[in-house]
Amino acid sequence: MKLKSLLIASAMMLAPASVMAADLTIGFSQIGSESGWRAAETTVTKQEAEKRGIDLKFADAQQKQENQIKAIRSFIAQDVDAILLAPVVATGWDEVLEEAKDAEIPVLLLDRTVDASEDLYLTAVTSDLVHEGEVAGKWLVEEMAGKPCNVVELQGTTGSSPAIDRKKGFEQGIAGHDNLKIIRSQTGDFTRSQGKVVMESFLKAEGGANICALYAHNDDMAVGAIQAIKEAGLKPGQDIKIVSIDSVPDIHLAMAAGEANATIELTPNMAGPALDALEAYLSSGTTPPKWIQTESRLYTLKDDNQAVYEAKKGLGY
Amino acid sequence: MTHGLQATLRRVAPQLMILAAVLLLNVIVFPDFFRIEFQNGRLFGNLVDVFNRGAPTALLCIGMTLVIATRGIDLSVGAVMAIAGATAASLVADGSGWVTALLGALAVGVLCGLWNGVLVAVLRIQPIVATLVLMVAGRGIAQLITEGTILTFVNPGLIHLGAGTVLGVPTPILIWIGLGALITLGVRRTALGMLVEAIGINESSSRLAGINSRVLLICVYLVTGFCAALAGVIVAADIKGADANNAGLWLELDAILAVVIGGNSLLGGRFSIVASLIGALIIQSVNSVILLSGLPPEFNLVIKALIIIAILVIQSPTVKHALYILRASAESAGVDTPAASASAPLAKSTETAR
Incomplete structure (x- = not known):
């Protein structure tokens, strides 16, 4: 058939x-x-x-x-x-x-x-990892519009090129905006469970009220962190803004529920x-150029995240 | 009874002191470390996190202690965790209740233990090689079950096992303390513990003395599989999804380390589950220091290595002996103190390590 x-x-x-x-x-x-x-x-x-x-x-x-x-x-x-x-x-x-x-x-x-x-x-044909981080940083700059904001960062696996480049890109993206300050940065190994564990420690070390945004090097860590934020009695997406990279189906589900704010697509x-x-x-x-950069599309709450989720979940993520 | 308790306390005194030292390190980097609040219907604090996040390693080291006491080792526990988590997730995804999912996952864990046990006890393959098979293949099996994705679920009963609370206490804490107490009593109130030690010290003579070592060995691996499966379910429930790639990754090494920090010999023989459990808490407290310190992640493994090396050096027989001699000569030099307890040299060494 x-x-x-x-x-x-x-x-x-x-x-x-x-x-x-x-x-x-x-x-x-x-x-x-x-x-x-x-x-x-x-x-x-x-x-x-x-x-x-x-x-x-x-x-x-x-x-x-x-x-x-x-x-x-x-x-x-x-x-x-x-x-x-x-x-x-x-x-x-x-x-x-x-x-x-x-x-x-x-x-x-x-x-x-x-x-x-x-x-x-x-x-x-590759994505530009630095550019992805930069898009995330610029999104946060715009979202905060000059308001002071303490950012915590969940890094990828220490020493891996996505972790290095996405960190660098984000720092470039927020450069010159002194209202945004990265107060804690620790590795979550790109996994959900470590993302949750490390976010728990961030919330305790800094106090939930003191953290205004989370930048995660991939969506899986953000999904874990969302659970930690909820268990601490805060509202992810509102009390703490969340921006991450990859655009996997589950982050769109979280965005549809208003629990995450933005993701940058690493297109498959x-x-x-x-x-x-x-x-x-x-x-x-x-003859094509030696490097073709794929689009790093930014998804925010303005997009129909439920529809994106439905479209993506069948792809084998 | 009180005598037994006293003996246990004396046995775990070094571990308790190391734990106290590492917790003190936590307080140094984060003064509010011991503050516990009741928030959102659950206990909320760093110390609670140490007990809660230490649950998977603690559960693994219960079984691992027994296996190591028989002069064996089980490298497959991390992979068994992944398989059990995947089984539970796929069962609830197919519409089963959480009880069925939990029992299914535990059954799969016991089955994995049976496989290891048969390879070791019946086919006489060396434990490190026998369990390596499942360590390598297990993650593949788990991925087959989840079909390569992170299998998420919303079943509240199952999630409760990892992320829920009972009377404000996170469920994983109750599970590992409960199982630890149960198995400790099980092996110490009966002769089982002594029989396990006998196998570890000399299997041939224990068999000649009438111990059915083959069955007992298989049982020990069954217990390890059971513990690993329980840990796997907790880890999956915690993130509401089974991550076959990462669940329990390298956790077998943490479990072995916990057993070693617990002062148990890798050559088998005498063992203490309580000491291993404190070992697991020590490892988690070290992780906590690293997270709270706020240092860049490049330092994580260096800090962990330094602390662990310090702990193991303090426990090494040579250093212990040297400190004992040092103390004894200081005493004979005129200080009139009562005889030192067995743990005293260690107390001193822990302080110097700080």
Whole structure:
């Protein structure tokens, strides 16, 4: 049933013209199912390929680089038209990318980049982590409109690049606004339970009335912190404003209930821009820029968060 | 009875002193540390948090103490927590009540314990290797149950186990103290505890003496699985969701550390569950110091390592002996004090560590 509708859908899509897309076979080497976001990225990539009538060969590397290299070699052996790669680590790709280049198969990087010569891949589609933090900071500046505000920060895993960059971006975003002060900053390891534990200690160490806003490096920690704020007898979203990053379904549910204020989307749709660039490259030879930045969309309480939740919850987050 | 209590107190005196020292450290970084308020129908304060947040490690170390007393180790408890949490969450998601979910999760935990127990007691695989199997595979199993997502739930009964209160006291505190008391009495009011120690000291001779070591070993792993499952349910209930990736991650190491801080030998033999539980509280108090200090997170692990090293050095037999000699020579030098109690050298060393 599903297969049939898929066939009809792709047949309809192909019918008008797009002969080129009809012949496209693309290999996708995904890291594995390390997080909900990763699962959503896989779902969206499959959807994007289906929409364009592309035959997508999917390989799950189970978080191992050797599996990704194996997958890329097998894609080269199958003579695919292009390869999408979400690299698990940054180093050690030169040899296999060289092989792809010799076979004249363009490689497009999704979500993360690699430490290899730029001519070894067509383009990299990633979000700008610093920019995400900056959007969060600017949102808070606007929301507070000059009023004094003590901010607590839940950092990601210490030393990880999202934690470093999202912290840096937020500080850039609030720079020059002396009414906003980060009074406590501690790691919540990107998890709900640590987010809750650390928020509990913030509330006790500073006193709930003394904290005016929370900035969390990801939504999961914010969801945990919301529970801690509620258990302390305060109203999350009102007594303490909450802004976080990622835009996972559960934060939209919290926003729909008025318990969180804003989230910045780390879009799982990295494949859309990548495939657009690829199609332009194959049909007209337009070389895309080496880095395509995805949009970091800001969701606030003005959006229909219930609808966003409904749309996102089926993506595998 | 009073004699038993006295013996226990003497046994855990070093741990109590270390706990007091770490709590004092908390007061130094945060003077209001001991203030407890009744807010929102629940006890609210940092000390309450130490007892509440220490619950998963405390529950794990109850079982872990018994396993270590048999000269074994169970590395799979963190993964079993993830499996149990996932089981409970998926059961309530399918419409079961919280009692069914809890019993289901506990049953799965006991099943995991049975698997470990059979590998160790029947197939005679070394415990560290035998339990490593489930440690590695367990998280995968949990992810299969949750289908890779954080499985959230709204069942109030189940949530109560992790985030609720009974007469103002957070439920997890009551659960770990209750289970700790139950199992301590269970092994100490009967001969079970002595039999477990006998296996740890010399399994062959304990078998020759008539102890059914195989069954007892399996039972010990069953208890560990049960404790881990209970901890897993509490952790999931606390955040109203089963996070197969992160629930109980590396907690097996904290549990082992709690047992070691509790003064139990990793080579098996004599054990004290109460001391291990205080060990778990010590670890949580150290975490509390780190959170309250407000230092950047880059320092977290350094601070934790320094405090733990200090605790273990104080407990090392060499240092203990050296301090004892030091004290004895000071006494013979003319200070006329009554004979030192067994714990006195440690009291001194705790103070110097500060």
